[in-house]
């Protein structure tokens with residue numbers, strides 16, 4: 473289940489954003505002024521959910537983009553979910569969830585936080601994402617983890633050419649969620665320096681790396697809990713059966729005890 477507090481644009485405006493690629497051609501993407509969800513509608517929706525559900529915050533666009541500090545829609549949605557005892561998975565490229573005011577409302581029993589990075593180099597990243605610099609995102613994960621939250625680094629997408637695996641493996645992060653790059657014409661245009669000839673598996677309108685290549689990359693990541701978010705059917709089955717800690721949940725949200 474997904475809930476977007478902002479839509480039709482995202483101030484992080486990542487070059488490779490899938491939502492942007494879908495909406496941009498129809499003139500429905502306004503990066504500077506995303507549409508703000510009606511908090512009363514959001515509250516009604518939350519109240520209608522059974523306790524124990526988990527909602528993904530930011531399915532389409534980022535719920536912690538800078539305008540959150542102005543509108544506080546995500547903040548208010550979190551307060552409502554706390555009241556209703558509804559769980560939430562936050563997926564973001566912002567360090568904001570680790571700031572004191574958000575730490576004060578994030579409930580350790582309900583909150584799952586995945587902070588996404590594609591590259592650990594601040595300058596390189598700034599060329600294609602206008603979100604918090606990766607160094608701040610890493611500190612945010614470390615802060616949340618140390619405070620006892622279910623926090624993970626989300627390598628989404630993982631691009632071997634962009635990742636410094638030695639640095640990644642030295643961060644002492646306990647959990648990661650890995651998603652591979654899927655390539656279409658839009659993606660090719662934005663990611664420079666990637667060897668797209670390796671992406672030979674076609675499925676669902678995208679080109680993907682073969683499973684052996686993916687396995688080789690996974691081996692380079694030394695983080696205790698690795699789970700893979702996958703949309704190629706046969707690859708998904710392999711990760712589920714042999715790699716993911718929780719066979720029923722490729723997001724690995726349940727195995728957390730604080």
Ligand code: SF4
Nearest residue numbers: 482484485486489533
């Ligand atoms: S943060 Fe996510 S939704 Fe926002 S532009 Fe980047 S990829 Fe798109």
